[in-house]
Amino acid sequence: MGLVDRLRQLRAKVPEDDLEGRTQALVVQGNEFGFDPFGLSKANLKYAITVARWLYRVYFRAEAHGIENLPASGRCILVSNHSGQLPFDGLVIAAACFLEPKQPRLVRAMVEFFVPTVPFASYLFSRWGQITGTPENCRRLLSAEEAVLVFPEGARGISKPFSKRYQLEDFGKGFMRLALETGSPIVPVAVIGAEEQAPAVNLKGVAKLLGIPALPVVPYPPFVAPWPLPVKYRLYFGEPMKFTGDPDDDLDEPVKTVKHRIESMLHVGLREREHVFW
Amino acid sequence: MSSGETTERSIPRPRKVVITGISGRFGRIVARRLHHELGWSIVGLDRRQMHGRPKDIELHQVDLRSKKARDVFRAGDIDALVHLGVMHDPRARPAEIYSWNITGTTKLLEYCQAYRVPKVVLLSSSNVYGPRPDNPQFLTEDAPLLAAQRFPEMRDLVEIDHMFSTFLWRAREIETVILRPVHIVGPVHNAPSNYLRIPRPPVLLGFDPMVQLVHSDDVAEAVALALNPGRRGIYNITGPGEVPLSAILAELRREPRLIPHPMAKPILSLAFALGISSFPVAELDFIRYVCMVDGRRAAAELGFRPRHGLRETIHAVDDPV
Numbered sequence: 001m002g003l004v005d006r007l008r009q010l011r012a013k014v015p016e017d018d019l020e021g022r023t024q025a026l027v028v029q030g031n032e033f034g035f036d037p038f039g040l041s042k043a044n045l046k047y048a049i050t051v052a053r054w055l056y057r058v059y060f061r062a063e064a065h066g067i068e069n070l071p072a073s074g075r076c077i078l079v080s081n082h083s084g085q086l087p088f089d090g091l092v093i094a095a096a097c098f099l100e101p102k103q104p105r106l107v108r109a110m111v112e113f114f115v116p117t118v119p120f121a122s123y124l125f126s127r128w129g130q131i132t133g134t135p136e137n138c139r140r141l142l143s144a145e146e147a148v149l150v151f152p153e154g155a156r157g158i159s160k161p162f163s164k165r166y167q168l169e170d171f172g173k174g175f176m177r178l179a180l181e182t183g184s185p186i187v188p189v190a191v192i193g194a195e196e197q198a199p200a201v202n203l204k205g206v207a208k209l210l211g212i213p214a215l216p217v218v219p220y221p222p223f224v225a226p227w228p229l230p231v232k233y234r235l236y237f238g239e240p241m242k243f244t245g246d247p248d249d250d251l252d253e254p255v256k257t258v259k260h261r262i263e264s265m266l267h268v269g270l271r272e273r274e275h276v277f278w
Numbered sequence: 279m280s281s282g283e284t285t286e287r288s289i290p291r292p293r294k295v296v297i298t299g300i301s302g303r304f305g306r307i308v309a310r311r312l313h314h315e316l317g318w319s320i321v322g323l324d325r326r327q328m329h330g331r332p333k334d335i336e337l338h339q340v341d342l343r344s345k346k347a348r349d350v351f352r353a354g355d356i357d358a359l360v361h362l363g364v365m366h367d368p369r370a371r372p373a374e375i376y377s378w379n380i381t382g383t384t385k386l387l388e389y390c391q392a393y394r395v396p397k398v399v400l401l402s403s404s405n406v407y408g409p410r411p412d413n414p415q416f417l418t419e420d421a422p423l424l425a426a427q428r429f430p431e432m433r434d435l436v437e438i439d440h441m442f443s444t445f446l447w448r449a450r451e452i453e454t455v456i457l458r459p460v461h462i463v464g465p466v467h468n469a470p471s472n473y474l475r476i477p478r479p480p481v482l483l484g485f486d487p488m489v490q491l492v493h494s495d496d497v498a499e500a501v502a503l504a505l506n507p508g509r510r511g512i513y514n515i516t517g518p519g520e521v522p523l524s525a526i527l528a529e530l531r532r533e534p535r536l537i538p539h540p541m542a543k544p545i546l547s548l549a550f551a552l553g554i555s556s557f558p559v560a561e562l563d564f565i566r567y568v569c570m571v572d573g574r575r576a577a578a579e580l581g582f583r584p585r586h587g588l589r590e591t592i593h594a595v596d597d598p599v
Contacts, residue, residue, distance in 0.1 A: 031519045032588055033529075038415050039488045039522060116411035116567055119484025119539060123522065126488070136414035 006278065014057045019049055022104040027073070029144065038137070039126035040106070048128045049098060055088070056095035060193065062233035064096040065269075069237040072103040075142040075184040076240065078149045079175055079258055081168055081266065082157030084194035084228065085216045092233050093149060093189055108141055109149040135174060142182040150175040152255070159214030161202040165195035166266050171259050173251045180247040185240035188258055190265035192236070196276045197228035231276055236265045292319040295505065296356050296395075298342065298386065299363030300335075301326040303466040303599060304401075304494055308360060309335060311498040312505070321350055324363065342382030351389040358397040358505050359390055361442075364435055366469075369556070372430070379434040380441075387445050390452060397453045399504045401497070402439040404458045404514055405432060409487070409569035416572040419458070419512045429560045443512060455504040457497070459515035460571060464494030464594040469561060474530060474595040480557060481534040482542055485566045486524045492517030493586035493594050503580045513580055516573030518588045523565060529592050539566065 023046055028036055035041050056062045070076070080093060094107040110133030116122045131137045141148050151157060152171035160169060179186050200216035207215035217223050238261055243254050295312060299305045300322030312318040313335060322328060322337040331337055340346040342363065350356070361383065365375050390398050407417045408425030423439060425432040439456060446454040461470035470491070473479055492515060500515045527534050537545060542562055549555040576582040586594065 031521070033519075033521050033525050035488070035521055035525070037488075037520050039520070113412040119482075122411075122484065122566075123486035127522075131415065132412065134412070134414040136416070136418075140414075140416065 010061060011058075013061075017053055017057070017099055019046070019053060022098060023049065025104055026098075026106050028106065036129075038108075038129070038131050038141075039123065040129040041127050044124075044127040045106075045129065048124075049095075052091055052095040053099060056092055056099060056233075059230055060088070060092060060233040062092050062096060062193075062235060064100045064235045064237065066237040066239075067096060067100040069187055069239050070097055070101055070105060070147070071185065071187070071240065072101065072105075073145065075145045075182060076147050076187050077142070077175055077179050077184050078107060078147060078187045078189050079262070080149065080151055080189035080191055081166075081262055082151035082153045083160060083165070083191070084196075085158060085198040085200050085218075086226075086228055087158060088197060088228050089191045089194040089233075090149060090151070092194075093191065093235060096235050096237075097147065105147050107147050107149045110138060110151075112155070135178060138174075138178050139182060142178065142184050148184075152259075155214065159200075159202060159216050161216065162195070162199035163201075166192075166270060168259055168263060168266075171255050173255050176243065176251045176255050176258070177247045179243055180245055180251075185242050186258055187240050188238035188261045188265065190236040190238070190262050190269055191233065192266065192269040192273060193231045193233040193276070194228075196231045229277075232278060234269050234273060236269050238262075238265055292317055293357040294319045294321060294355055295358040295360055296321045296323060296350060297360045297362060298323045298382075299361075300324050300337065301328040302362065304462065304468070304497070305362050306330075307464070307466070307494050308362065308498045308501050311495070311502055312360075316502055318505075321356070323347060323350065342378070343385055347385065348389055351393040351395065354393050356393065356395045358399065359386065359395050360399045360401070360501055360505070361386060361438075362401045364401070364438055366431070366435070376434055380437060383438045383441055387441065387449075391449050395452065397455070397505060397507075398442070398445070399455045399457065399501060400438065400442040401501065402442070402456050402458045403435060404460045404490075404571040405564070405569060406436050406439050406458060407569055407571065408432070409563040409567035411567050413568055413570075415488070415568060416570055417514070418572045419514055419575055428563065431558060431560050446510065446512070453508070453510040455509055456512040457500055457504060457515050457576075458513065458571065459497045459500065460490035460492050460517055460573075462494050462497050463491045463591060465597040465599045466494050467599065469558060469564075471595050473557065473565075474526065474532070474592075476532070478533045478535050479527065480537050480542065480546065480555075480565075481523065481527070482539045482562070482566050483536045485539065486522045487566060487568045488520045488570060489523050489526060490516055490520055490570050491526070491591050492584060493591045496584040496586055496591075499585070500576065500580065500582050503582055506580075509580060511575075511579065513576040513582070514571035514573045515576050515582060516571060516584070517591050518584045518586060520570060521588065521592075526592050529589065530596065 090109045097105045097107045153169040156169040203215040301324040320335045406423040423436045426436040546559045
């Protein structure tokens with residue numbers, strides 16, 4: 001099959017979405033000005049969703065497996081692998097949670113501390129429900145029965161070189177602590193595809209000289225990865241995992257359990273995958 | 279009456295409160311609330327004249343550091359101190375302000391301890407936490423007071439806040455209350471109200487932090503609640519909700535002047551030096567990053583609820599001063 005045919009076929013397969021209806025159906029606690037305490041605004045969210053849907057349906061042609069494992073309401077922590085130099089995995093997970101289940105959910109991702117210092121990103125992220133990644137914020141949202149997305153690998157995961165694709169970095173333990181403190185179930189998520197969106201090598205030495213955590217370079221111009229390749233995203237949502245115990249205990253074991261679950265979901269997904277781009 | 283009997287009194291007489299900074303607009307609002315509505319007898323301490331002072335309000339136009347200020351407490355019949363007299367004037371000499379604020383407050387606390395004033399209330403501000411990119415969305419009373427790190431202008435208030443929190447533990451026989459309200463708006467002169475009154479206020483291009491406002495009358499009510507016996511501790515005082523700065527400016531029909539943030543500092547410094555604007559340049563971060571607080575403790579322990587709604591509070595800046 002030629003490339004043109006393939007593209008034409010893909011275009012015909014893009015499902016319709018009732019974005020307006022889904023936005024209305026979102027459960028958001030807002031005040032008379034339409035803002036929730038974290039600055040989320042449904043009116044502003046519409047624009048973001050339009051773009052996110054295009055990326056999700058058309059550009060990445062994402063597939064979400066096991067979306068029924070996402071609780072329709074109530075607190076939960078989505079824990080996912082993080083990869084691909086650019087945080088499109090977060091966007092795709094959020095789009096899946098908004099577009100795929102019967103009851104759309106707004107996933108609130110924890111963003112890095114530098115984001116509030118960047119013009120426009122500083123407030124746009126918050127209008128779209130994304131929040132600065134402090135444990136206090138996370139605790140507050142979970143107590144308000146929201147869904148929070150966490151990448152326990154953090155910057156280590158996203159700036160990983162291509163040679164280490166689908167190998168999980170060490171998991172931070174903060175998410176498990178929060179899950180135990182707030183009694184929130186953990187929904188493991190495996191993202192396949194993001195690893196190939198910007199295949200990079202990490203120039204560790206130069207990064208150290210520049211004083212930044214990582215310097216990923218892609219082998220094609222412009223060498224830094226400003227835009228991802230149109231890979232196909234495959235998301236696997238696992239069954240919610242419930243943990244009990246003292247949050248001050250050693251959390252190595254339960255964190256390992258979650259990490260292994262995501263690892264095995266990644267293996268299954270990789271076995272099922274026939275092509276990176278289709 | 280000797281000072282030893284101040285806590286247990288058989289003859290009912292109006293309780294007496296000393297209010298520093300009473301001549302300011304907010305001082306008058308607090309005095310009105312305590313005097314007219316709650317029947318406190320008021321003693322004002324301020325260097326300034328108090329315009330339209332009712333005859334039954336005593337005013338001592340003295341320096342807090344002077345012996346005359348001490349004499350106000352010496353009679354031993356003071357039931358409470360409300361300290362509003364923290365000076366914050368961007369155009370005054372920093373050394374003078376520092377001495378007034380810090381030495382003045384030290385003296386006040388000395389008098390309160392020496393003459394057994396059973397209750398002291400400080401009106402601090404939630405600005406003491408400082409606006410920072412890594413702030414959690416809602417700071418609790420236990421958060422460190424980091425504002426002084428980046429704003430020398432906030433140093434005095436942070437230091438006074440610390441002095442009172444030390445006093446809270448040092449003088450256990452005195453009920454110390456520190457109130458840290460969010461931006462107070464209303465018919466008052468303070469940085470946030472003045473800023474919101476500018477027809478074309480400067481805003482930073484690409485930044486639009488969530489902001490909390492509280493009506494000046496609601497803060498006066500919080501002061502009244504803090505004076506109730508048995509209340510001691512540190513309380514954030516929040517208003518009716520959180521909104522982005524842009525929504526407030528739109529509601530007030532202001533036309534913001536967008537300034538790219540790297541240029542804001544030089545432009546506003548120049549405008550300040552030329553006397554065109556009084557916008558305190560160091561406080562630009564307040565329109566850049568969030569500095570919001572969690573007011574649940576005041577709701578639970580003081581029973582504080584803001585009476586003014588969000589829209590009403592925003593429009594209060596346009597009330598005649």
